[in-house]
Every structure is written in structure tokens, then in C-alpha cells.
Amino acid sequence: MTLQGVLDAIAAVCMVTGALLSLAAGVALLRFPDLLSRMHAAAKPQVLGLLLVLTGCAIRIATVVDVTTMVLIAFFQLATAPVAAHMVGRAAYRDGQTRTDLLITDELAPQMDRFSERPAERNGRASVDPPA
């Protein structure tokens, strides 16, 4: 087997594994019981899946110009995925979209009154609704 053949084989393995992880994200999206669990699927297997496909791609197209682009893609993915997950997760929890029967403990619930007033302030708007 030539070096090119070996590299192609490694790239193929990376990409198929990456695609499998993307599929796992899809399956988790369908099967997991509540929104916060589904967030895990969006934040994790899928990011590694993208990184693996990216690795495969970098092996196949090994020019400096394109590899730097891929480094940027990887960096943006790693930096933004947790932020998006946190924003949606926080909104979901505040909205009460969590299946409490699936939680072993919830150490946040007793603290929630400390957070309840803040979103309005952060949006820079005066609180219009009377506190529920």
C-alpha cells in the first residue's frame, strides 16, 4: 500500500466515524426525553463529528491555505457550541421545560428566585410584568 493509500484510509475512517457521531446526535435528538437532554446531543457528539470530518478533510487537502481555514472552523465550533447550548438550556430551564421526574437532584431550583429578576435588567428594559 502506498503512503497515499494509507492516508486515504485514515481519512475515510475519520470521516465515517464523524458521520456516525452526527447520526448519534440525530438519534439522541429524537429519542431523549426532555429538552435539556437533547441539548447534550447537540453540544457533543456533533461537535466531535464535525472535528473528525474536518480532520479527514485536512488529510485529503493538505495545503496551507485550506488547513488554516479548517483550523478556524474548528476553533469557531469549539468556542460557540457551548455558548449556544447554554443560552438555549438556560431559557429552557427558566421556562420550566425540564422533566423533573428524570432528575436525581436539582440544586438550582432553590436558587431560582435569585435569578428571576435579572433577565429584564440584562435586556436593558424596565420590567413591565408584575412578578408572578
Add this chain to the structure above:
Amino acid sequence: MTVAAVAVAALLIAACAMALVRIIRGPTTLDRIVATDVLLAITATAIIAEAAFTRDPTALPVVVVVSLLGITGSVGVARFVTREKP
């Protein structure tokens, strides 16, 4: 390599289909945002895979934009749906 390309395409299409089902079924806006986010990431993965199999990097800058903009959608919507009434 062709076998790998077909396998990757099949897996990604299946993943896309599942994300679409979640977008249709909901039940809440936030569920749909999460699913859309995953769909976007799978699209990005597909573009990268296409670039790898054809050894043609033309579409890679698109992925840079997609991976940067993906966050704005979910963050923007997540901020404003919190008080959604069922």
C-alpha cells in the same frame, strides 16, 4: 473512497431526517431551535465531506460563515422565547 463517500452521505442524510422530524414534531420553539442547530451542523459537516471527497476546497469558506452564524440564531431566539405561552 467511493464506499466511504456513500456511507458518509447515507449517515448524514439519516441524521438530517431525524433532525427534521424533531423540527416538525416540536413540541416547543426551543426544541425546534436545538434541532435546527443540529441540522445546520450536519449541513456544515456535509459541505466539509464533499470538499474532502472531491479534493476541492472552494466551499470551505462557506463553512466558516456557517459555523460563526449558527450561534446567532440560537442565542437570538433563545433570548426572546423565554416567556412563551403554550
Add this chain to the structure above:
Amino acid sequence: MSPLTKRERIRSRITAVIGLVLVWNLLWGEFTWMNTISGAVIAVAILLVFPLPPVKFGGRLRPLHVIGFFARFFYDLVVASFQVAFLAFRPGEPKSAIVAVELRVKSDLNMTLVAEAVSLVPGSLIAEADQQTGTLYIHMLGVRDAEHLERLRAEVLHVEARLIRAIGSDEELRRVNAPREEPAT
């Protein structure tokens, strides 16, 4: 938290410019003088129009520990991904838990970086963060029982310890290495 001195403010600006120039070069795909100069001009313009909040960085870099942190981070990322993928295919609904973890170093930078790292390691997601008390509320997926939960909680503190070892100041390092004590409230 003490206000920033002028020197710290300038240092934080310079770091931002260097970061932006690096991204600019990577976007063009090659490191040339032309890219660096044009990138620097654009970076300064961006920071003048959209000033970033200055970041207080009191520590120093320990290159060996930085490598260690990233190596462990990627190891955890891979393990986490396959664990969640495995959970997705296994029958039954996975149990989860929300735990409060109080960090020992309460700076914004430390909280942000720990939160980022924790979001990507096995089955954890930041549900809420409290800046005042330096507490992260973490939603954990696939928790089996109370004992497993405590192990996951300890793991978060280990992430913090590794991060502080990589970029923290000596004082922060002492706080992380000190034996755990109950906060007097």
C-alpha cells in the same frame, strides 16, 4: 474585584489585537506582512468601534500545563462524545441531575473558561451561572446514582484545578491546591 490598572487595561487591549490579527491571517490562509499590517489596522478599528470589556488576567502561562490541559480536554471531549452517542442508542430514558459547583477562583475569566471546558466534557451542560458567588449550575446527563454524581462534581473541580495550573497566578494556585474547606457563611 479590584478595578483594572492602566497597565492591565493596555495589556488586555494588546491581547485582543493580537488575537484578531491571528484570525485575520488564518482567514486569508497565509501569514504575510501585508495581511498582518492590514489585520492590525482592522483590529484597532474594530476595538475602537466595538470596545471589548477588559479581561483581568492576573496569572502567568505555564506552557507544560497548558499542553496538559488541552490534551486532557480533547481526551475528555472524545470520551464524552462516545458516551452520549452510546446513551442515544441504548434503550431507556437516561437520568440526569442539576448540581451546583462552587468554583474556588471566582474571576470572570476562570468561570468562562471552566464553563466552556465543562460544557464539552462528559454529559454536562451549564444551566445557569452565578457571577456573585462563582457558582456554576450544571445539568449532567446519564447520572446513575448519588455516588456517581459526587464523582462528576469532583471532576468539574479537577477541570478548574488543571486550568488554574495552566494559566492561574500563584495565589490562585495556592487556593486550588489547598484542602477543600466549607465556606463560612
